[in-house]
Amino acid sequence: MLKTRVKVMAAPNRYIIGPGAVKELGRRKMLLGKKAFVLGGTRSIESVEKEMKEDFQEHGIELVHMEKGVRYCTAREINRLADMARAKQADFIVGVGGGSIMDLAKAVASAEYGIGKPIALINTIPSTDAPCSALSVQYDEKHVVEKVLFYYRSPDIVIVPTDKTVQAPAKWLVAGMGDALATRFEAEACAESRSGNALIDGGLPPFTATRLAQLCYETLINYGYHAKLANERQAITEAYENVAQANTLLSGLGFESGGLGAAHGIHDGLTAAPGRMKAPKPEHGDLVAIGTIAQLIMENRPKALIEEVINFCLTVGLPVTLEEIGATFDDLPHCMAITCNPNHPYAHNEPFPMTVDRCVDALKAVDALGRAYRDKFMRR
Numbered sequence: 001m002l003k004t005r006v007k008v009m010a011a012p013n014r015y016i017i018g019p020g021a022v023k024e025l026g027r028r029k030m031l032l033g034k035k036a037f038v039l040g041g042t043r044s045i046e047s048v049e050k051e052m053k054e055d056f057q058e059h060g061i062e063l064v065h066m067e068k069g070v071r072y073c074t075a076r077e078i079n080r081l082a083d084m085a086r087a088k089q090a091d092f093i094v095g096v097g098g099g100s101i102m103d104l105a106k107a108v109a110s111a112e113y114g115i116g117k118p119i120a121l122i123n124t125i126p127s128t129d130a131p132c133s134a135l136s137v138q139y140d141e142k143h144v145v146e147k148v149l150f151y152y153r154s155p156d157i158v159i160v161p162t163d164k165t166v167q168a169p170a171k172w173l174v175a176g177m178g179d180a181l182a183t184r185f186e187a188e189a190c191a192e193s194r195s196g197n198a199l200i201d202g203g204l205p206p207f208t209a210t211r212l213a214q215l216c217y218e219t220l221i222n223y224g225y226h227a228k229l230a231n232e233r234q235a236i237t238e239a240y241e242n243v244a245q246a247n248t249l250l251s252g253l254g255f256e257s258g259g260l261g262a263a264h265g266i267h268d269g270l271t272a273a274p275g276r277m278k279a280p281k282p283e284h285g286d287l288v289a290i291g292t293i294a295q296l297i298m299e300n301r302p303k304a305l306i307e308e309v310i311n312f313c314l315t316v317g318l319p320v321t322l323e324e325i326g327a328t329f330d331d332l333p334h335c336m337a338i339t340c341n342p343n344h345p346y347a348h349n350e351p352f353p354m355t356v357d358r359c360v361d362a363l364k365a366v367d368a369l370g371r372a373y374r375d376k377f378m379r380r
């Protein structure tokens with residue numbers, strides 16, 4: 001429980017979504033500067049490169065360096081790219097890609113861990129809510145969660161070019177839905193336990209943030225399945241764009257100002273399951289979906305709600321069993337000790353004590369329910 005009565009809300013300075021949005025950057029250079037340092041995944045950068053260069057040229061922005069092929073947000077990568085951006089005297093950083101690139105680019109631009117310059121994010125894979133928040137999850141070299149880096153500055157510009165995102169396989173949109181699925185329940189847990197939100201200078205969650213988190217969940221339930229189907233045909237529909245917004249914006253605002261809870265805490269623990277790196281490697285949202293169901297079980301939510309969440313997962317293709325995320329019952333005590341570490345920044349934001357036993361039992365129950373509902377779902 002937080003002692004303060006102050007409520008704090010944060011948001012990116014600009015959020016732009018729609019087809020052709022890559023070319024929305026240059027005319028906002030007042031927010032950024034004249035010298036751009038671009039980093040991202042090879043394919044992501046290549047998908048926007050032509051339009052981005054045209055846009056830069058049109059608005060007199062100099063591209064001082066373009067670093068392709070970066071992938072993970074690790075301490076080594078942050079330092080390497082920050083040194084490079086400093087040497088190139090970049091005015092601002094542009095990150096192009098999915099969640100880990102968003103996190104990496106924010107760290108490189110940040111005053112706390114990088115060069116202290118503005119940041120523009122072009123999110124080509126709407127697979128997490130990383131674009132809109134002022135924090136990054138730093139992984140170690142084995143891709144286990146190492147720590148969370150918090151920043152005072154929210155992203156200056158977030159661009160979600162739906163003509164690009166819709167080209168990405170639907171599995172990424174689905175992973176984003178897994179991440180966004182937790183937002184409502186974590187925000188509600190924080191509101192109930194009077195826990196602080198996920199901002200470095202945070203306070204209590206304003207009710208605006210809790211309500212946005214609830215809208216995020218409604219959006220997934222109403223549009224999630226149709227959005228996935230549209231994505232499979234590379235069709236930009238309102239349902240598709242609504243879910244892309246839920247994944248990136250609503251989930252981002254909802255978790256950051258509304259607060260995180262057990263679902264992401266369980267995610268962090270599950271990243272240490274040794275089987276997780278085997279193919280098909282589960283994504284952030286896959287682990288969060290499992291964490292969400294576990295949280296609902298621990299909170300003893302009504303059966304109808306738990307069923308709605310499990311059926312949603314089955315309908316869009318999110319995991320509902322431990323097997324699907326490469327975890328076994330034997331991994332759970334070790335993994336949940338990470339979650340329940342007293343220093344964990346948000347796992348304890350629940351209205352009850354988070355203990356290893358409670359988490360392990362909840363995950364065993366997730367697996368049992370997941371198997372039972374999957375069998376029912378298959379027979380339909």
Ligand SMILES: [Zn+2]
Nearest residue numbers: 128129179288
């Ligand atoms: Zn997340």
